[in-house]
Amino acid sequence: MIARYYRPEQGVFLSLDPDPGDEDDILTQNGYTYANNNPVMLVDLDGHYAHIVIIAGVGAYRVYKIYKVYKKYRKISKKYHSNSKRNPAIHHGYEIYDKKTNKVVKVGISDGRISKKGKSYRAERQVRKWNKRYKTDRYASRIVKTNIRGRYNALRWEKRHTEYINRIQPNNKLSPPFHYRP
Known part of the structure; x- marks a missing residue:
């Protein structure tokens, strides 16, 4: 060319x-x-x-x-943010309990991962924070329910489980500074 x-x-x-x-x-x-x-x-x-x-x-x-x-x-x-009730992620419910009295002090939910040991990363972080704050090794966590589909169902489970814990522990109801909701 x-x-x-x-x-x-x-x-x-x-x-x-x-x-x-x-x-x-x-x-x-x-x-x-x-x-x-x-x-x-x-x-x-x-x-x-x-x-x-x-x-x-x-x-x-x-x-x-x-x-x-x-x-x-x-x-x-x-996309829904993780705190939305319309969030469709799989959640799990956990309890944090006092190892000395074996009483539940907090019920919570999380859509985070579960560790290889079968513990909730979120619950374990809260346990470490509380044990450090009170300078003791008094609190531990356990997963109570897994595979709760959606945040709305997880919140309903948390409310029902809190009512159940308050019924079986009448002298030690879930309250602040540990449990805020529901």
């Missing part, structure tokens, strides 16, 4: 096109035009498919915009 110079004010090339063009299309036989005065460099060397490049570019841009809208919609409609 020979380098050709284009004059945009006039919409024509200054040098003759070496491609003779098609016999059935008069515009392509003019040696000073290029793809109907549409210079697309390094894409269509003979100038026969310049319009397809433009249409493909517009189509790709529209597909990209549709993809962005889809991605935004999916992000809004599918």
Whole structure:
């Protein structure tokens, strides 16, 4: 291919096109035009498919915009923050109890992972914090219920289990500073 110079004010090339063009299309036989005065460099060397490049570019841009809208919609409609009652994650319920009296001091739920030892990471973190605060090794945790589907069901389980604990421990009801909800 020979380098050709284009004059945009006039919409024509200054040098003759070496491609003779098609016999059935008069515009392509003019040696000073290029793809109907549409210079697309390094894409269509003979100038026969310049319009397809433009249409493909517009189509790709529209597909990209549709993809962005889809991605935004999916992000809004599918994701719930972990504290939402509509959160569909699998939860587990746990108890923190006093090792000396064997009385339950807190009932809780978590959608976090369960350790290899069968303990809740969240409950164990609370136990460590309480034992450090009271400078003792008095509290421990255990998982009571697993595979509770959804936060709404987990909150219902927590409320029912708290009522159950308060019934079987009438002298030692769950209350602050350890248990706040429900």
